[in-house]
Amino acid sequence: MLKKDLILRNPLRMMGRDNDDILNPGQFGAVLARAGVGKTAFLVQLSLNALLQGKNVLHISLTDPVNKVSLWYKEVFNLIAEQYQYQGHQINQLWESVLPHRFIMTFRVEGFSVPKLQERLADLTEQNIFSPQMIIVDGFPFGETGHRSLNEFKDMVAEQGMHSWFTMRTHRHEAPEADGTPQQLADVSDLFEIAIQLLPVGKEIHVKALKGGDSFSKHLDLRLDPSTMLLTNQS
Numbered sequence: 307m308l309k310k311d312l313i314l315r316n317p318l319r320m321m322g323r324d325n326d327d328i329l330n331p332g333q334f335g336a337v338l339a340r341a342g343v344g345k346t347a348f349l350v351q352l353s354l355n356a357l358l359q360g361k362n363v364l365h366i367s368l369t370d371p372v373n374k375v376s377l378w379y380k381e382v383f384n385l386i387a388e389q390y391q392y393q394g395h396q397i398n399q400l401w402e403s404v405l406p407h408r409f410i411m412t413f414r415v416e417g418f419s420v421p422k423l424q425e426r427l428a429d430l431t432e433q434n435i436f437s438p439q440m441i442i443v444d445g446f447p448f449g450e451t452g453h454r455s456l457n458e459f460k461d462m463v464a465e466q467g468m469h470s471w472f473t474m475r476t477h478r479h480e481a482p483e484a485d486g487t488p489q490q491l492a493d494v495s496d497l498f499e500i501a502i503q504l505l506p507v508g509k510e511i512h513v514k515a516l517k518g519g520d521s522f523s524k525h526l527d528l529r530l531d532p533s534t535m536l537l538t539n540q541s
Contacts (some may be wrong), residue, residue, distance in 0.1 A: 308396055309358050309403075312386065316355050316537075328352075329471070332464030334456070334497055338474040338488055339504035344511055347535035348504065349384045349442050352471060356440050357404040364438035365408065366423070368415045368445030375410045375444075385534050397449060409436040415447050420458035441470040448490050456497050476503075489514065503520040505528060513537070 319464035329335050339345045353363045382403075387397045411426065415497050430436040441463065446452070463470050476488045483492045491501055501517040518526075529538050 308392065308400055311356065312390070312392075312400075313358050315352075319368055326475055329469035331467040331469055332460065333469045333499040334460060334463075335469070335471045335499050335500040335502070336474045336491060337471065337504065338476050338491060338516065340476050340478055340506075342445060343506060345475070345504065345506045346378060346444055346534045347382060348502075348513075348530065348537070349444060349471055349473060350378050351386075353408070353440070353442055354379065354386070356402070357407045357459055358400075360407060360452070361439045362437060363440045363442065364436070365410045366425075366440045366444065367410065367412050368418055368443070368447070368527060370412070372410045375412075377478060379408070382536070385536055389534075389536060406501050411440065415445060418447070420455055420462060422463060423459075441468055443472045446472050446474075448494065453494050453497070457496055460497055474501075491516065491534045500532050502526070506532075517527070 337345050339348075353365060356363050365375060370378075383401055388392065409430070411423075413422070446456075450494050459470065474488075474490050475491055480489050480514075483489065487495060488503070491498070495501070495517065498517060501515075503514045503516050505507060505512045505514055509532065511532055513528040513530065515526040530536070531538055
């Protein structure tokens with residue numbers, strides 16, 4: 307009941323779906339924001355929502371070591387539990403039950419490539435250690451070679467029936483395109499089905515849909531609490 311309650315209470319339901327499958331197999335989603343605004347916290351909440359539903363999530367970090375990523379998950383999970391006033395043995399049991407569904411993998415940015423990822427994934431799946439359904443990539447190097455690498459990545463997730471979310475760092479000094487699209491997304495927008503931007507507005511952080519269709523944009527009305535980085539419903 308506790309697991310079901312957390313899933314039902316999750317503000318991510320406001321993103322247009324009743325479960326974590328905001329993306330279909332083979333699709334990409336991006337979370338854009340300036341440094342320190344909450345990209346990783348947002349993706350950890352997406353991941354936890356999937357984990358609570360028994361989905362296997364591979365979290366790839368190109369910026370932080372495994373122990374730091376693991377700490378992110380534990381802190382966010384505890385904050386969610388506190389928000390809904392859950393505590394004690396039951397919440398600890400729930401935490402232990404989701405851990406087998408998560409696998410954290412790290413790369414150095416300069417050492418990351420899709421072929422290397424495929425090798426490491428093959429090692430995991432062929433030994434029945436872990437087979438992901440969702441991949442999170444934090445710190446992907448969007449640059450001159452980004453489009454080619456993303457194409458390879460998209461082919462891989464499509465072949466294996468997975469979907470993937472990426473963080474995308476924006477910069478205050480860079481002007482967006484004429485239609486408001488941040489430069490970082492503009493060059494690879496054709497590969498992403500959904501794009502979400504986290505925007506500081508006064509004392510709030512607004513969650514804005516940049517791409518994903520009219521229905522998705524209309525229903526997305528969320529905020530990040532700046533003190534906890536947890537998602538909240540506007541209502």
